[in-house]
Amino acid sequence: MYSPPAQHAPYPQQPVRRWWQRTAVIVTALVLLPPLGIALAWMTRWTQGKKIVATVLSGLWFLIVLFSGGGDDKAADDSKAGAASAATASPGSSAAAPGKAAAQSAxxxxxxxxxxxxxxxxxxxxxxxxxxxxxxxxxxxxxxxxxxxxxxxxxxxxxxxxxxxxxxxxxxxxxxxxxxxxxxxxxAEATRAPATPKAETGTSGTGGGGSVSYKNCDAAKAAGAAPIRKGQPGYRSALDKDGDGIACDK
CATH class of the missing domain: 3.30.10.20 (Trypsin Inhibitor V; Chain A)
Known part of the structure; x- marks a missing residue:
């Protein structure tokens, strides 16, 4: 009789790698989404050194992208703010007109x-x-x-x-x-009648001539009253020297 052939030990089975454990997927994630790529790298069977290197490189890349992008956004915001300020301060711009009108109304x-x-x-x-x-x-x-x-x-x-x-x-x-x-x-202011000139008055002589009296015949002639007949204003016997009833007739 012959002895049966020796039995060999079975080969160990390799663990099945899922899609997110593939090297290409992890490297892509380290570049595009560093936080996710770092997490996937530490879930693989890479050596400790490889995991550290991948983490450092991906972290530096992530920080560069983060700060460079934030700087561009800030510069764009500053540029927009400067343009808006210039438009408001410009005398001929339409934006300055409402502010000026508001200042005047105030x-x-x-x-x-x-x-x-x-x-x-x-x-x-x-x-x-x-x-x-x-x-x-x-x-x-x-x-x-x-x-x-x-x-x-x-x-x-x-x-x-x-x-x-x-x-x-x-x-x-x-x-x-x-x-x-x-x-x-x-x-209303009271109105006054104009004053009339008063003729010289005196006591008439015999034959009365009213209230008008002449000093002498020269005054009567100067006033245009001579001759003065008896009974007329200004007649008095002193002026009728001849007693004929007519004074200042000569």
């Missing part, structure tokens, strides 16, 4: 105080930046009372909407109405 202006009591009007004007507020009577023939806090405002100068400046208010006493314009009289 400028202070005088409020309207017409029909307010002087006390309230003065407070409103000083609140708008007016340093001095003067008061005048709106009627030229009505003096301003020493206490005029309750007098009403008929006109203001400068008018409402103007820039703040020293203001003058024309007031009217309580119970009176405002005129159409300043410089008006409340009471």
């Amino acid at each position: 400028a202070p202006a005088l409020p309207t105080v017409v029909s307010m009591p002087f006390d309230q009007a003065e407070k409103a004007l000083k609140g708008a930046g007016v340093a001095k507020v003067s008061a005048l009577s709106v009627y030229t023939d009505v003096p301003l009372a020493s206490y005029h806090r309750d007098w009403g405002v008929c006109f203001q100068s400068p008018e409402a909407g103007a820039a703040p400046a020293d203001a003058t208010l024309h007031l009217v006493a309580p119970g009176s109405t405002c005129p159409a314009a300043t410089g008006t009289r409340l009471h």
